[in-house]
Amino acid sequence: MSEIELKPLLAPAVADVLEMMFFSEVLGPGEPDSNANELEAHVAFAGETSGKVGIRISEPSARCLAASFLGESEDALTGAQIAQVVCELTNMLCGCIVSRMASRGSFNLDSPEFIRPHNENSTQISATQQSFEIEHGTLTVSLSLSASS
Amino acid sequence: MKELVIGVGDGGVSRDADTMLITYALGSCVALMLHDPVARVAGMVHYMLPESPESHPEQNTRPCKFADTAIPFLLRAALAQGADKRRLVVFAAGGAQVMNDNSIFNVGKRNCLALRKALWKFGLVAHAEDIGGTTVRTVRMEVGTGRVWLQSPAGKRWEMSARAVRTAAPREESPWR
Amino acid sequence: MALNILIVDDSPVMRIFLRKVVELTGLPVGEYCEAGDGEAALAALRNRWMDLVLTDINMPRMNGEEFVRQLKRDEMLCDIPVIVVSTDASRERMDRLIKLGAKGYICKPFLPETLRDEVEKILGVQYV
Numbered sequence: 001m002s003e004i005e006l007k008p009l010l011a012p013a014v015a016d017v018l019e020m021m022f023f024s025e026v027l028g029p030g031e032p033d034s035n036a037n038e039l040e041a042h043v044a045f046a047g048e049t050s051g052k053v054g055i056r057i058s059e060p061s062a063r064c065l066a067a068s069f070l071g072e073s074e075d076a077l078t079g080a081q082i083a084q085v086v087c088e089l090t091n092m093l094c095g096c097i098v099s100r101m102a103s104r105g106s107f108n109l110d111s112p113e114f115i116r117p118h119n120e121n122s123t124q125i126s127a128t129q130q131s132f133e134i135e136h137g138t139l140t141v142s143l144s145l146s147a148s149s
Numbered sequence: 150m151k152e153l154v155i156g157v158g159d160g161g162v163s164r165d166a167d168t169m170l171i172t173y174a175l176g177s178c179v180a181l182m183l184h185d186p187v188a189r190v191a192g193m194v195h196y197m198l199p200e201s202p203e204s205h206p207e208q209n210t211r212p213c214k215f216a217d218t219a220i221p222f223l224l225r226a227a228l229a230q231g232a233d234k235r236r237l238v239v240f241a242a243g244g245a246q247v248m249n250d251n252s253i254f255n256v257g258k259r260n261c262l263a264l265r266k267a268l269w270k271f272g273l274v275a276h277a278e279d280i281g282g283t284t285v286r287t288v289r290m291e292v293g294t295g296r297v298w299l300q301s302p303a304g305k306r307w308e309m310s311a312r313a314v315r316t317a318a319p320r321e322e323s324p325w326r
Numbered sequence: 327m328a329l330n331i332l333i334v335d336d337s338p339v340m341r342i343f344l345r346k347v348v349e350l351t352g353l354p355v356g357e358y359c360e361a362g363d364g365e366a367a368l369a370a371l372r373n374r375w376m377d378l379v380l381t382d383i384n385m386p387r388m389n390g391e392e393f394v395r396q397l398k399r400d401e402m403l404c405d406i407p408v409i410v411v412s413t414d415a416s417r418e419r420m421d422r423l424i425k426l427g428a429k430g431y432i433c434k435p436f437l438p439e440t441l442r443d444e445v446e447k448i449l450g451v452q453y454v
């Protein structure tokens with residue numbers, strides 16, 4: 001599948017996941033900020049199509065979404081909980097995107113992999129990607145397919 | 150029946166079974182209503198915006214203006230009047246996209262999301278909602294019965310139905326025990 | 327009679343979310359048990375009776391589908407109702423799990439009240 005076919009899958013998945021599970025929304029198109037303190041996670045999937053979905057999210061946004069998801073105040077959260085919520089967000093986005101992509105057949109998702117706060121050494125995924133402005137920062141979602149897909 | 154009018158950015162609680170709580174002209178604003186059918190406590194708040202200003206959270210003298218302060222305010226007030234959180238029936242109305250809302254940020258939708266976020270923090274979800282769309286709503290809630298009616302500017306009136314009183318326990322014998 | 331609920335998901339925060347959803351029902355819960363995969367879930371079920379299981383599919387060690395398969399093969403455990411809560415929205419997976427004996431299947435993302443209603447339906451909560 002080409003980027004033209006893949007890119008339209010991202011925005012609806014982000015909107016659905018943020019609204020239903022995080023009581024939040026996309027505010028508009030965003031710009032990835034390489035200077036920002038960002039958290040990152042990936043989920044690999046395999047099935048009729050295989051590949052990986054990754055996200056990078058501004059730390060304040062991650063904290064805000066984690067508080068919403070868990071029904072807690074932001075200052076009551078631990079770093080571990082925020083990381084786990086980022087992983088679960090990635091997991092749900094992956095499931096949502098792949099469900100829209102695969103017309104039939106089930107798929108398997110690996111456990112999410114949390115990357116330490118974004119730095120120069122983190123994996124740069126050459127992939128279809130889109131950035132979204134969300135509360136307190138930016139969410140960038142990337143989708144890459146395996147060569148055989 | 151006596152009427153207790155809840156104004157824009159205001160809230161109130163009552164235990165008087167002869168009272169009707171009313172709020173008018175819900176555009177992008179949201180009305181949250183709570184009812185405890187056993188304690189016969191009812192409350193309503195009409196909030197305008199999703200979040201109170203960060204700069205002066207302690208000095209917010211109008212807690213009912215913002216979802217994140219209005220909802221805790223209403224819950225505390227209802228509990229203080231004898232309501233039990235586990236029995237509360239929750240209604241929500243409003244959050245419309247009004248015709249003159251040309252802002253990029255759709256206040257009505259943001260108010261609806263803020264409602265869900267604030268309720269979730271308290272372990273609650275609305276039992277019935279009449280939200281979104283473009284209709285401006287007027288809401289009435291009967292304190293004694295917890296019944297809620299909506300009305301449009303054209304005069305059309307309809308009742309919101311939450312699920313009726315639920316039996317407190319699941320069936321007595323689970324066949325797998 | 328208080329209920330025991332088993333929540334099976336490899337995400338600790340998702341287990342918190344699911345517990346909050348069950349609490350929306352207002353049903354009397356005696357104990358919440360948690361497991362991070364199917365193997366741990368089966369071990370938990372052999373130690374303590376559960377009235378309801380909520381399970382994810384994609385988990386390490388033993389995934390949710392294999393967990394439900396083994397649960398339903400066990401004479402002592404096969405009648406415990408199971409609701410699957412998963413990102414996998416494929417018709418194939420759903421049909422397989424229902425055929426294996428799952429009572430419900432909720433796709434993530436979901437509105438909390440959707441799962442709340444499913445839990446109430448399966449536990450036989452009646453409205454008058």
